Structure formats: structure tokens, C-alpha cells
Amino acid sequence: MFSHCTPNLNINGEVRVYTIMGKTNLTDAAWLAPMNSAHRFFKVKVEMP
Numbered sequence: 105m106f107s108h109c110t111p112n113l114n115i116n117g118e119v120r121v122y123t124i125m126g127k128t129n130l131t132d133a134a135w136l137a138p139m140n141s142a143h144r145f146f147k148v149k150v151e152m153p
Contacts (some may be wrong), residue, residue, distance in 0.1 A: 123149040 116121055125135035126143025140148060 118152060121151045121153060125149060
């Protein structure tokens with residue numbers, strides 16, 4: 105899956121890493137990455153290395 109963010113906050117050498125995780129049901133215990141076509145719910149984790 106591809107994600108595009110506006111505005112682009114990757115400036116001045118600070119690169120953010122975006123990970124998109126999904127679940128089939130909200131009652132599932134774990135968020136899984138990479139997502140697949142069965143996932144109906146998603147969240148995005150942002151990290152700055």
C-alpha cells in the first residue's frame with residue numbers, strides 16, 4: 105500500500121517513516137503489517153529515526 109502526505113514534512117534531513125497496519129476486525133488483538141485485502145481497519149504509525 106502507498107501513502108502520500110500533504111504537506112511533505114520530510115524536510116531539513118528529518119525523514120519520517122510511515123508504517124500502515126491493519127486488522128480484519130477491531131476485536132483482533134494485533135495490528136499487522138503489511139496490510140492485505142482482508143483488513144478493514146487501519147492505522148498509521150509514524151517514526152523518526
